[in-house]
Amino acid sequence: MMSVSDIIRTDIQQMTAYAVAALPPGAIKLDAMEMPYRLPEAFRQALAAKLADAPINYYPNVATCGLQETLRDTFQIPSCARIALGNGSDELIQMISLLVAKPDAAVLALEPSFVMYKHNAALFGLNYVGVPLNEDFTLNLPSTLAAIEQHQPALIFVSYPNNPTGIAFERKQVEAIIEAAPGVVVIDEAYGSFSRDSFLPLAGSMEKLVVMRTLSKIGFAGLRIGYAAGHPSVIDELAKILPPYNMNQLSLATAHFALQHYDWVLEHVDILKQQRVRMQQELAKFDDVEVFDSEANFITVRVPDADALFTALKEQGILIKKLHGGHPLLNQCLRFTIGTPEQNNRVLEVVNAFFG
Template sequence: MSAYPVPDASGFIKLDAMENPFDLPAPLKAQLAQRLTDVLLNRYPVPSYRAVKEALSAKLGVPEGCPVMLGNGSDELIHLVLQACAKPGAVALAPLPGFVMYEMSARLNGVRFVGVPLAANFSLNLPAMLMAIAEHKPAVIFIAYPNNPTGNLWSDSDIEQIVRAAPGLVVIDEAYHPFAQQSWMNRLAQFDKVLVMRTLSKLGLAGIRLGYMAGSARWIEQFEKVRPPYNVNVLTEAAALFMLEHLEVLDAQAAQLRSERTRLFDALRQMKGVTPHPSAANFILTRVPDAAGWMAGLKARGILIKNVSGMHPLLSGCLRLTVGTPQENDRLIAALTELAKA
């Protein structure tokens, strides 16, 4: 293993980490700053986090009767789910290519990880998934919805078959919900074994590191037992509460990114040798003739993206392009057009 790599983005247009590229309006930043000055930094957070949980539930569509658990980003929630389920012989299962933290957290918690390759078009290989579930009897199945790094949403009927076949928990990771606008959150009451996990990071608050997970009370109660006390700090809690009062600002930014995603996708389709894959996230997986060469060419032009071609054989030749501001996307399109013509 190696430590999680984060390249230095100083001086670059940063299109490598699926962040919301928009800053907050200046008046809103001033109000937020005032709110944060009232936070008592000498005191621990209120351990129940009741206020922010109620705000998340009310504003972001968590069904009544489904409690919420908070994490220091969804990464911590993934870790805690696996930690709680890590008895000898436990298995975690997920489609591949997928979010790297499922496998990494499983390994670090002593849980055996089973990856099931996607179909060539990046759809779920449902027969292979069902066979793997029957063979390995996983304690936890992770379903990214939409998937990272491919960007697509799985078939709803496929997911339901996986849920019904699962002997243990199914965690549906909706990190990119602001861009997909489809969710399993409203189906939690139908499926006791399903948990829905989200984060505020992609919505525009990556810097405060707040993830949340909802599901059956009897499951959330168990995961709360392994959650570290005070795992969400008071500044994160205050910032989240404030921004949930102004959710319309973040929703408008997400809408603009969805529009820019369409514009970027259409531009990529016109480039020689370039194959973008339809995305329901805030990035576009794009196959190019020379992933390493094109990444170097973009970096030379001041643009940082992610080369995912080495992550899995299905991703050969692929770059992951985060959707940026209109001006950033103009720069990206111009740079890629030059590379395609070279």
């Protein structure tokens, strides 16, 4: 008799599920690049009233919900660009991968980078090509261009700034990748609000370019709202395969509300950018800590013993991300999400005690 394991794809059975760390009670959560600030009480009360009026008895009509135009106005997305909404950037990564999933098609990404690029390539039977970064996590342009020439990828993902390293590659290098690409290039700007540069002003002007962003890193990770802006020839095709009701009424209502208070977002993004500089400077004072530059809302460091420091922080109620073991270039690396000044003070106290 056939068992369930005989039916389920063998390659999926061999995969590992994306691990979400459990949060101990009272812990400081600095592992997932979330904003540590919540909307103020007055805003939350106003939001509660708005959500009470949300028509949750009806399916949402994503095409007419108006969030696309709110996003366009807030982030100055060009009028020539179409905008697709996703249940987080994760859904958009998945659906864009599906969009090009022809037999023998290839997906190219830099490594180390966001693991879901490779995961979705495998899920849809695409040939995955990973191009290693340099040892300092900068982009190896000659190797990347050679891989593009050799493999002719239908899809290229560039995380800009890069996750999990925080590096913002040189713009001219990314432009060279776009120029050389035979297919679609997705510039994943999940951390774009913390960076000095963006490709969003070019969205819609180049057929092969898709710029992807999210509300997750600027205070609204729980909404699961991502968006992709690009040329109609790509975004209109993407619309055909996105689930018809992939968003929900409560998230859409909250996103509208949040963007009406975008000044609050900008204020707290600026605080985190200032804290990022401070944490880079303070962590660099330790002889045993190598701090990598970052244009995101996190800092990646290399230490002599990542396991030991990760454990020491966790024992003190601070949860960060251990990158060690995820990729050879991430040997002995840890990633710290930038927290509030008080949370960052606590991190520095534990690190100082560890190396002291």
